[in-house]
Amino acid sequence: MKTGDQIPNVTFHTRVRDESIGGDNPFRWEDKTTADYFAGKRVVLFSLPGAFTPTCSTYQLPGFEKNFGAFQAAGIDDIYCMSVNDSFVMNKWAQSQDLENVKVIPDGSGEFTKQAGMLVAKDNLGFGQRSWRYAAIINDGKVEAWFEEPGRSDNHGDDPYGESSPENLLKHLNG
Numbered sequence: 620m621k622t623g624d625q626i627p628n629v630t631f632h633t634r635v636r637d638e639s640i641g642g643d644n645p646f647r648w649e650d651k652t653t654a655d656y657f658a659g660k661r662v663v664l665f666s667l668p669g670a671f672t673p674t675c676s677t678y679q680l681p682g683f684e685k686n687f688g689a690f691q692a693a694g695i696d697d698i699y700c701m702s703v704n705d706s707f708v709m710n711k712w713a714q715s716q717d718l719e720n721v722k723v724i725p726d727g728s729g730e731f732t733k734q735a736g737m738l739v740a741k742d743n744l745g746f747g748q749r750s751w752r753y754a755a756i757i758n759d760g761k762v763e764a765w766f767e768e769p770g771r772s773d774n775h776g777d778d779p780y781g782e783s784s785p786e787n788l789l790k791h792l793n794g
Contacts, residue, residue, distance in 0.1 A: 620735050620755065624762045626664075627734035628653045631724055634706040646710075653731070656724060657760045660696040665754035665783055666726075666737065669746060670704045670712035674780050679752075680716055682785035687720035690785075693792035695756070697722060703729040703738070703749045726750070740773035754783035756792070764791060 620626070630653075634646040656662070665683060667675040683690075683698050690698060698721045702709060705727040713723045724731075732738045732750045741749045751771045756764040766787060768779040781787065 620737075620762055620765055622762055622765060626653060626657060626755075626757060626760055626762065627731050629726075629731045629734065631656075631731070632706060632727060633725060634710055651724075653760065656697075656699060657757055659759055661694055661756070661758045661763070662697045662699060663690060663695050663754060663788060664699045664701060664724075664757055666701040666732065666750040667752050667783075668702070668741060668749045668778065670702050670708050671715075674752075674778055675702075676712075676716065678780065679784065680718075680721065684716065684718055684721045686785045686789060689789055690792070693789065695792070699724050701726050701731065701750070703727070703732055737767075737771070739771060739775070743774040743776070752778065752780060752783050754788055756788065764788075766791075 631651050633649050633651050635649045636645055637647045638645055667679055680700055700721050701724040703726050706725040709723040709725040726732050729738050729748050737751045737753055738748055739751045753767040755762050766782045768782050
């Protein structure tokens with residue numbers, strides 16, 4: 620992906636809380652499209668190799684959550700975290716991180732990630748197919764700015780982090 624590209628058009632299979640269901644698991648399936656998340660808004664999307672992984676849980680996701688107000692002040696409507704994980708995992712991770720501002724998008728089958736050209740093999744870690752770490756500013760479904768970690772390749776030995784950090788995106792937004 621690059622500046623000016625239209626983001627992939629896919630459907631995400633999500634689980635949403637619905638109190639009318641009752642019981643211990645008041646969630647129902649709800650399909651959401653790319654347009655549901657991105658149409659008519661200026662957002663930050665960041666993607667990472669996996670929920671509950673060290674860099675993602677310690678730095679990247681908490682950094683976006685903590686800086687939500689600064690992103691809003693810079694003209695961002697929403698912040699989305701995407702991973703090639705199912706909705707159950709993404710919802711539990713969001714809960715464990717006490718998210719109030721960042722919203723999670725489960726790309727369970729990796730379709731969005733594949734169409735964006737960011738799907739990589741992580742078999743060397745036992746992960747299978749996952750997303751390479753990146754972030755983007757997306758304005759009404761089009762890439763306004765793209766931040767990809769260097770060295771994208773299958774079974775990469777390292778997990779670079781810096782280009783897609785909240786600090787780097789804020790620096791870009793604030794000129």
